[in-house]
Amino acid sequence: MSESVSVERARQAVQALYDGDRASRMLGIRIEEVQPGHVRASMEVRPDMTNGHGICHGGLIFALADSTFAFACNTEGVPTVAAAASIDFLAPVRAGDVLTAVATELWRSRRAGLFEVTVTNQEGTRVALFRGRSHRIGEAPAS
Amino acid sequence: MSESVSVERARQAVQALYDGDRASRMLGIRIEEVQPGHVRASMEVRPDMTNGHGICHGGLIFALADSTFAFACNTEGVPTVAAAASIDFLAPVRAGDVLTAVATELWRSRRAGLFEVTVTNQEGTRVALFRGRSHRIGEAPAS
């Protein structure tokens, strides 16, 4: 159970993953909070993240949600990757907006997991809802 | 119907969208082929696109698929955005891999559309399957 893992250990696991995550840092994603099975992260939308409609590229909103999901499903230190994900785009996002993504574990079996990620802008408006299915590729570390 | 739109007009619509799409250019996405309702695009996976597991960040694979989908659903020149999308990740992608995404229109109603995007690597191995739901936000231009 997630509850059996200390917050400290979760933070260390996420920090190690983040340190090696060049993509998340390239996108300016910052980790704001870590709990077992739960992560909050943020990203400021830069002008070079907009698309031809002049709004934030949906793929980069997805990338923020996906990173937050990835951190949340690795809080136990067991190598886990995304198997599938879906996203609903609720409102347009503009350059200069600061997005916050909150990932929460919905369900877990031995190898699979489901996580929900809600993305909001600086005014608290939800701009996207993301759901990810995780798949463990490694074994739990010896305690 | 997509068939009634000339290939030339489709290319112009996609080119205009691409010219304003700073995110796609920041990611090095290149358009390879345009037909009405159909686009092929590619992206070379840079080292700064990898995550903490040392493989390409899923969000950036999604971004390539999403861009290709966006181009394909705008080939008629009617402003159209993504309402929702889902992705299944089939195989890991590494820095240096060159990904190709092919977007095809599956279905269209007056305002909504469904597109399928298949992403393969340079060896032809499918690495992701993406499905997007589009939503028209504008009216068709006068012919």
Place this chain on the structure above:
Amino acid sequence: MSESVSVERARQAVQALYDGDRASRMLGIRIEEVQPGHVRASMEVRPDMTNGHGICHGGLIFALADSTFAFACNTEGVPTVAAAASIDFLAPVRAGDVLTAVATELWRSRRAGLFEVTVTNQEGTRVALFRGRSHRIGEAPAS
């Protein structure tokens, strides 16, 4: 806003829909609670609802969730249908189990809506998570 619709009016709208819903009654689906944008319904799993693995057919778990979603997105009396849905199956369901589905509105635009449905068994174990996208096909009735 859902809040502006009285509970009484929501119940009447759902009752009218249920009265004409031969499929829901054929499956033994019962409406337990109605609020604007929110419905709880139940279904007892009959022996003729099991599949070749001896467990409840996933399509009928989906049907319960889909009915509950349909009732919830019609609480305002505006004809609304399902455009798309997804489901994750979390635990097997057996004949004799009594399933309860709770549908909640997550988001709404002028014509589209997103609803979440959680399906649990008689022990409170979640057996499925469903998400539906609704599409209004009619206009709101004059008040």
Place this chain on the structure above:
Amino acid sequence: MSESVSVERARQAVQALYDGDRASRMLGIRIEEVQPGHVRASMEVRPDMTNGHGICHGGLIFALADSTFAFACNTEGVPTVAAAASIDFLAPVRAGDVLTAVATELWRSRRAGLFEVTVTNQEGTRVALFRGRSHRIGEAPAS
């Protein structure tokens, strides 16, 4: 690989599953064709399958697609269940319509699989697109 399984063996595996599948028979689902990883099935929409809008209940269109998917992912005789599925509803279906679902394997790993199911009516119009993720729960039988 699917190709290594004989058509005869696939048919026997599907027939055994169908014989125990009371739900599919209750819904009048008939298997029309079986190949390894590929199944075609049909269902006539009865009046008791309609909903309060007077059209076929989406859950029963899903059930046809889900059964066809279930048969297709069990053609190798390895017990396999649905982990998740999504559906897009493209056109209304009415009582008396005869639906045909065709399930095809898109991808397979050791334990997971992805299948696409297209549902058409008697006029060949596509009424729904379904995608299912399968999960093997047993081991392959000794040959």
